[in-house]
Amino acid sequence: MATTFDHGGGIRSVQVPIPDNPLGYTLVYVVDTDRGPVLVDTGWDDPASWSVLAEGLAGCGTSVEEIHGVVITHHHPDHHGLSGKVRDASGAWVAMHAADTAIVRRTRETQPGRWFAYMTDKLTAAGAPEEHIAPLRDAAPRTTLPGFSPALPDRELVPGELLDLPGRRLRAIWTPGHTPGHVCLHLEEEHPSQLPGHGRLFSGDHLLPEITPHIGLYEDPDDATVTDPLGDYLDSLERIGRLGAAEVLPAHQYAFTDGAARVRELLTHHEERLADLRSLLVEPLTPWQLAERMEWNRPWDQIPYGSRNIAVSEAEAHLRRLVKLGRAEAVAGSEPVAYVAV
Structure with a gap:
């Protein structure tokens, strides 16, 4: 059963599940x-995610076939994964x-063996142990990887420009960090409930109410x-x-108000984290050793293999x-x- 929500003013959302992920779902806005x-x-x-999206759109009074356009905040698969299927259907x-389109193009062109070799070199340089x-x-000889054929976008989101959405004022704001081409979208319209402030912001992963988004290195083997x-x-x-x-x-x-207060919390969090990491560097540490000593949401020995790679990338950043x-x-x-x- 798809969970939908009417945010007013011609904006609704559908909770599209992310398989085997603690985030649970991506909020897709209509x-x-x-x-x-x-x-x-x-x-x-994912087939189950596609079914929920289709069901949710029906609950919002529309369908996949009626979609006019797709605006992607950033290239990660929980945001961009179903774009090709939506385009094919509609x-x-x-x-x-x-900047993120360039990553999509590179991902489509990169052979998995090249990617595994790059990751091997990168982790070796970071001081990761042989095991x-x-x-x-x-894994290098494998020929396929999930997410290695994302849809190539056919329009560019230009920072500072209004999108070509008749009847709406939606402006692209470039917010690099989580990815090089992450974009927030500022809906420059009066809030339907007359909340004080200037419009509404589709924030992607840049600004979340309770989570600090991952900030790792921008991966480009070349x-x-x-x-x-x-x-x-x-x-x-x-x-x-x-x-x-x-x-x-x-x-x-979930949607929230007082984004400026959340921004202040995140700025303070990162300043404190940088100070904590600097205190760990009283002795020389490799990025891997630093990641082992950093505070995560669970002890290092309980962090799964793939998440350790992400943690090392964050330590390097x-x-x-x-x-x-x-x-x-x-x-x-x-x-x-x-x-x-x-």
């Missing part, structure tokens, strides 16, 4: 326009920021640019905080921020590279 309904995100590519356009790296080497995704995220958060939206419509959990701020530095000659507080 936005009425003068040319037909437009979706914000689509949910995970002829809808699919729009995404160019963690060995399964990646064993690009050696030293990025600072945590710095990008914090800058993006401050810009979103200044919007003064009356209500935030996130991709997970924080290390890059500390280095950029001049609070830590790489230890000359260390192999794998260790970092220490300065």
